[in-house]
Amino acid sequence: xxxxxxxxxLAVILLAFAALVLVFWLPADTDTGxxxxxRGKFTIxxxxxxxxxxxxxxxxxxxxxxGSKARDAPKLDTGHVKFLSAMIAIVLAGMVLMRWAxxxxxxxxxxxxxxxxxxxxxWKYLGFSSGGFVIVAGASSVVExxxxxxxxxxxxxxxxxxxxxxxxxxxxxxxxxxGDV
Amino acid sequence: MTALDYILAGVLAVIHGPEAFTxxxxxxxxxxxxxxxxxxxxxxxxxxxxxGQVIALAISLPILISIFGFNASALLPVMGFMIGIMKGSTVxxxxxxxxxxxxxxxxxxxxxxxxxxxxRNGQAQKALRVAHFSSVSGDTFSDICLFVFxxxxxxxxxxxxxxxxxxxxxxxxxxxxAVVVGRSPAKGLAAAALGLFFVYVGTGxxxxxxxxxxxxxxxxxxxxxxxxxxxxxVGSIFSELEKLWREKSIAGAITPTSQSGDGxxxxxxxxxxxxxxxxxxxxxxxxxxxxxIGSTLAATLGYASGGAFHRRRKAPDEPxxxxxxxxxxxxxxxxxxxxxxxxxxxxxSLGIPGNTxxxxxxxxxxxxxGFNPGPGVFRFTSTExxxxxxxxxxxxxxxxxxxxxxxxxxxxxxxxxxxIRIPKQYLLPVVLLLTFASLYVQQTSMAMIGFALxxxxxxxxxxxxxxxxxxxxxxxxxxxxxxxxxxxxxSATGGDPFFLFxxxxxxxxxxxxxxxxxxxxxxxxxST
Numbered sequence: 001x002x003x004x005x006x007x008x009x010l011a012v013i014l015l016a017f018a019a020l021v022l023v024f025w026l027p028a029d030t031d032t033g034x035x036x037x038x039r040g041k042f043t044i045x046x047x048x049x050x051x052x053x054x055x056x057x058x059x060x061x062x063x064x065x066x067g068s069k070a071r072d073a074p075k076l077d078t079g080h081v082k083f084l085s086a087m088i089a090i091v092l093a094g095m096v097l098m099r100w101a102x103x104x105x106x107x108x109x110x111x112x113x114x115x116x117x118x119x120x121x122x123w124k125y126l127g128f129s130s131g132g133f134v135i136v137a138g139a140s141s142v143v144e145x146x147x148x149x150x151x152x153x154x155x156x157x158x159x160x161x162x163x164x165x166x167x168x169x170x171x172x173x174x175x176x177x178x179g180d181v
Numbered sequence: 182m183t184a185l186d187y188i189l190a191g192v193l194a195v196i197h198g199p200e201a202f203t204x205x206x207x208x209x210x211x212x213x214x215x216x217x218x219x220x221x222x223x224x225x226x227x228x229x230x231x232x233g234q235v236i237a238l239a240i241s242l243p244i245l246i247s248i249f250g251f252n253a254s255a256l257l258p259v260m261g262f263m264i265g266i267m268k269g270s271t272v273x274x275x276x277x278x279x280x281x282x283x284x285x286x287x288x289x290x291x292x293x294x295x296x297x298x299x300x301r302n303g304q305a306q307k308a309l310r311v312a313h314f315s316s317v318s319g320d321t322f323s324d325i326c327l328f329v330f331x332x333x334x335x336x337x338x339x340x341x342x343x344x345x346x347x348x349x350x351x352x353x354x355x356x357x358x359a360v361v362v363g364r365s366p367a368k369g370l371a372a373a374a375l376g377l378f379f380v381y382v383g384t385g386x387x388x389x390x391x392x393x394x395x396x397x398x399x400x401x402x403x404x405x406x407x408x409x410x411x412x413x414x415v416g417s418i419f420s421e422l423e424k425l426w427r428e429k430s431i432a433g434a435i436t437p438t439s440q441s442g443d444g445x446x447x448x449x450x451x452x453x454x455x456x457x458x459x460x461x462x463x464x465x466x467x468x469x470x471x472x473x474i475g476s477t478l479a480a481t482l483g484y485a486s487g488g489a490f491h492r493r494r495k496a497p498d499e500p501x502x503x504x505x506x507x508x509x510x511x512x513x514x515x516x517x518x519x520x521x522x523x524x525x526x527x528x529x530s531l532g533i534p535g536n537t538x539x540x541x542x543x544x545x546x547x548x549x550x551g552f553n554p555g556p557g558v559f560r561f562t563s564t565e566x567x568x569x570x571x572x573x574x575x576x577x578x579x580x581x582x583x584x585x586x587x588x589x590x591x592x593x594x595x596x597x598x599x600x601i602r603i604p605k606q607y608l609l610p611v612v613l614l615l616t617f618a619s620l621y622v623q624q625t626s627m628a629m630i631g632f633a634l635x636x637x638x639x640x641x642x643x644x645x646x647x648x649x650x651x652x653x654x655x656x657x658x659x660x661x662x663x664x665x666x667x668x669x670x671x672s673a674t675g676g677d678p679f680f681l682f683x684x685x686x687x688x689x690x691x692x693x694x695x696x697x698x699x700x701x702x703x704x705x706x707x708s709t
């Protein structure tokens with residue numbers, strides 16, 4: 001089967017996205033059109049700027065589609081997709097831990113709600129420490145292909161360093177997730 | 182106030198600002214202290230592969246704002262620190278290129294061609310000294326050009342450009358950046374279009390936040406710092422980590438680097454490299470003054486120009502370019518460093534950021550308030566124009582950073598070889614977490630991390646597809662300004678739909694915007 005050139009694939013994606021924006025999304029999700037009349041005067045509507053962006057996107061897609069194609073054009077392979085998926089999964093896992101580790105721990109082991117304890121050691125560090133550790137140690141482990149002592153140490157040092165950088169010297173700065181809860 | 186009064190007021194705002202401490206009876210202002218701190222931090226991050234000035238600026242901005250707050254007195258310390266980082270990282274970037282054949286940034290790639298062979302010949306110290314001298318010379322030259330040309334260009338802009346012309350100028354800058362940066366003009370245009378599209382999500386003048394899909398997280402628009410840092414920093418970190426992951430998968434191990442070499446820079450060496458520095462400084466400054474072209478092209482052109490000159494002038498016993506010629510290092514470093522100061526010309530005179538470092542200066546000014554980079558800054562009014570005082574204060578911080586660069590920069594730069602010893606597979610994830618934490622403390626919302634992850638993934642995909650993230654970032658930063666200027670111009674011309682063609686200057690800008698796209702595409706097609 002003939003392989004599609006990476007630039008052609010990118011061009012098709014750009015054209016499809018531009019069409020989606022211009023034909024469906026923009027008309028459905030803006031209150032005014034390209035222009036409107038206010039008190040008898042013409043003014044620019046909210047749809048004009050995104051329509052301009054969509055048009056430029058479509059032009060870029062057409063230029064890519066009909067332009068000259070380099071043989072060594074960069075392309076995404078399965079390795080890129082696998083690696084990016086792993087990174088996204090690790091960061092999302094870290095975010096979930098950041099958001100919920102503290103409230104879960106207080107529900108199990110404390111008498112008060114997390115909201116009342118979010119400025120109290122050790123509760124206020126639980127979410128950031130666990131989530132931050134997972135992000136740093138997880139990313140290092142993916143790169144190394146195994147969980148190592150170095151990765152664990154990097155996770156611990158990173159968490160302690162950032163707490164020392166932001167939380168200890170500044171009273172009004174909040175580490176994740178203490179501004180959300 | 183006269184021009185001289187403004188210059189003096191700017192210098193005094195830096196030197197006699199709020200006092201940090203007293204040294205031998207002499208008060209040291211907070212701004213001076215921040216420039217010094219930023220400068221040394223810049224050398225450290227520049228010398229550390231995988232870091233660099235963009236990451237350093239991204240991380241330091243929220244910390245600085247949390248320290249100094251959101252008032253006008255914070256501008257000079259915060260921006261002074263950022264200028265220190267820009268200056269420091271410019272010289273620091275040559276360290277890994279010369280010692281370890283690892284370009285810290287794309288524009289120091291050419292430095293590896295002659296720097297690393299010199300290291301292998303035992304002349305690492307000499308190569309570092311050549312890089313430092315050339316870099317600082319180029320940087321100082323471009324700063325002088327900035328001081329001279331930015332105010333005059335701004336005055337010209339203010340005199341001749343009205344709202345339609347300013348709208349057309351932004352369109353010209355965007356098209357210029359989109360097609361000139363990177364290898365493919367079409368991909369650059371696509372990146373700029375994506376940047377424009379995302380900045381318009383959730384914004385607008387109507388009650389209903391446009392393109393928000395009724396999602397509360399999108400209703401207030403996408404935070405500019407999360408998008409910019411996501412695409413530039415998180416995307417780059419993912420890309421670097423992926424390279425290490427592949428290296429480990431293919432070779433079975435991640436290769437550590439080692440250091441060797443010694444040497445001094447003599448007067449005869451300076452005389453030999455001076456013509457190369459001069460040529461490259463002019464090339465770099467000219468390129469830097471154009472928005473978005475960047476230091477990589479300057480380094481390449483400087484190296485190519487120096488190489489042609491070297492072939493005509495070299496002594497028989499001197500090595501050729503690419504085989505350990507110190508003139509090669511001088512040509513590259515002078516060119517890429519002279520872009521730094523000149524890149525601020527479009528920022529301060531037009532309000533258009535020309536590179537990513539300038540984007541962060543605009544972000545700082547925008548976040549703190551009280552200073553709007555653009556032609557309005559350089560109004561020499563009889564009553565004090567505080568923005569003009571800040572501008573001359575910024576020039577003063579640049580002079581201080583240059584003095585540091587000439588005096589202690591080289592010594593500190595040569596000490597930085599030690600940073601390479603931290604394995605990148607541990608360092609980069611730490612930087613990733615630090616980036617997320619820095620974003621969070623700005624707006625205390627997990628959505629910031631979510632946005633940064635989304636735009637980080639987008640930035641990673643762009644890098645892997647050969648799409649430069651810079652047009653995306655510049656378009657994102659300029660998108661709202663483009664729309665608001667166009668709205669004002671439309672109203673001011675009485676609803677004229679052809680307001681972009683209402684004067685010969687606007688017509689010229691629009692014709693230039695189309696011409697630059699057509700010409701670049703034709704040239705790239707001819708070269709492939």
